[in-house]
Amino acid sequence: MPIQHFAPPAHIQAPPLSFAARTGDLLFISGIPGYDDNRQLPDDFEAQFGFVVVNITRVLTEAGASLRDLVKLNVLLTRAADVAPMNKLYAQAFGPAPYPARTTCVVQALPDPKMLIEIEGIASLAK
Template sequence: MPIKHFAPPAGIQAPPLSFAARVGDLLFVSGIPGFDEQGALPDGFEAQFGFVVRNIKRVLDEAGATFRNLVKVNVLLTRASDVATMNALYASAFGPTPYPARTTCVVHALPNPKMLIEIECIASLEGR
C-alpha cells in the first residue's frame, strides 16, 4: 500500500518529519505544536492551543479532511493546571459530539521549553 507524506508548510522550520502520512484510508498527523505562521511560539496556553488547532486544520485541509474525520487524538500538556482550560477549548474546537477518542497526558517537557501543548491525531479518509 503506497504511503503519501505531507511536508511542513513552506517557510516553517520543522524537525525532520512529515506533518502527516496517509496509508490507505488513515491519516496519521504528527504532533503539532502551537507555532504561529512565522514559527514563533506565542506566550500563554490559550494562544498556543489556538495555533495548534489552526495548524491541524491546515494539515487536514490538505488531505481533504475535517475535524469530523478524526478518530483518535493524543494531547500532550506540560502543566496539569491546563487540563480544565484545554477541555473547554477542545470541546469548542473539536465538537459537537461525538468527539474522537482521546488520550491526554501531562509530560515533563516538550522539545521546546516554551511549548505548553502538542496534539497528534489520526483521521479516517474513507471515501476520500
C-alpha cells in the same frame, strides 16, 4: 498501497519528519505545536491551543479532510493546570459530540521549552 507523506506547513521549522502520512484511508498526523504564522510560540496556553487547531486543520485540508474526520487524538501538556482550560477549548474546537477518542498526558517537557501543548492524531479519509 503506497504511503503518501505531507510536508510541514511552510511557517513551521520542523525536525526531519512528515507532518502526516497516509496509508489507505488513514491519515497519521505527527505532533503539532502551536506555532503562529511567524514561527513563534505565543506565551499563553489559549493562543497556543488555537494555533495547534489551525495547524492541524491545515494538514487535514491538504489531505482532503476536516476536523470532523479525526478519530483519535493524543494531547500532550506540560502543565497539569492546563487540563481544565484544554477541555473547554477542546470541546469548542472539536465538537459537537461525538468527539474523537482522546488520550491526555501531562509531560515534563516538549521539544521547545516554550511549548505548552502538542497534539497528534489519526483521521479517517474514508468517504
